[in-house]
Amino acid sequence: MTAIRALIVDDEEPGRINLRYALAEHAAWEVAVECASAAAARAALAAPDGHGIAVVFLDIQMPQESGLALARELAQREEPPLIIFVTAYDAHAVEAFEVHALDYLLKPFDDQRFAQTLERARAMLAQRQRAGYGAALRAYALPQPDYWRQLSVRSVGRIESVQLEDVLWMEAAGNYVELRLATRRVLHRVTLSRLQQHLDPACYVRVHRSAIVRATQIASLAANGDGSYQAALRCGDTVSVSERYLAAVKALLQR
Structure with a gap:
């Protein structure tokens, strides 16, 4: 089986070493190149053998140019490499990655979390989901509207774009939200309160601690005994x- 070629981008040498050793424990993976900056990573991806790089482990906080800036650039490609963000303390970025179905590693990560990340990437590559991933990456990396119009819902090896205008109502399910569409239900990893922060209040109304409803869906209100x-x-x-x-x-x- 052909190894999955990875690029490691981290301005700190210990970070690069840790990722290299962690990947060495997985026979299906190969470190193609290590870079200490976004500029070096850009050059590596542009090199003749850079086109075979399928996954980029990308640090967020780097001097001169952040990992997010490089991600925005890679998002313009029709089939960008899968990006696994690496962060030590940027909690806001971690939340955004979860909502937009982009994976991340929070330093220091353990073996189980790392293995889960590799499995997600492997499954996505195996099912040829890179085009769908590219759309999800662009949805995150490019400037966002004031309120969200779509959600990138992740499951193992698959990313689906769900238009919020198709969601009739949504219900909390622990750390997930169950999106109720006309013909099916979709489970999305985000809390209801966090999702509400990005919904247009003119279109959605909170009716219960566990439910948000599209305003046009409410037909009547009845009192129980x-x-x-x-x-x-x-x-x-x-x-x-x-x-x-x-x-x-x-x-x-x-009204």
């Missing part, structure tokens, strides 16, 4: 409405 409320949705579903969000739902129905 125990004093609780439920909203009937145009798709046929019913959703509990908590007292905290009751006034907002009533105001919506009075």
Whole structure:
């Protein structure tokens, strides 16, 4: 089997060494080249044998040019190499990567986390998902609109772009959100509260600590015998409405 060729980009030598040793434990992987800067990585990818590099382990914080800047550039390619971001402390970047289905390694990472990352990359390459990955990378790396219009949903070896306008309502499921579409349900790794921060409040309304509904989906509101409320949705579903969000739902129905 042909080895998966990887490029390591980290301005700190210990970081490069750690990744090199970690990859050496996986026979299906090969370190093609190590670079200490984004400029050196750009040159390596442009070299004749650079076209065979399938995965880039990319540090975020580097002097002169950040890893994010290089990612934005690579995002313009039709089939960019898979990018696995590496970070020591940038929590905001980690959250963004999770939401946009881009993998990351948080320093220091353990063997199990590293193996999971390699498996995701291997599965994506095996299923020829690099075109879909490229679209997801562009969605993150390029300037974003004020509110999100789509989500890049990741599963093993696959990335799917879900348009938020197709989501009728969404329900919390631990650290995931279950997106309810007209004919199916999609599980996305993000908390409901974090997702709400990026939704247009004119289009989506929080009705419960565990549910957000597209405003146009709310058809009516009914009180239960125990004093609780439920909203009937145009798709046929019913959703509990908590007292905290009751006034907002009533105001919506009075428009």
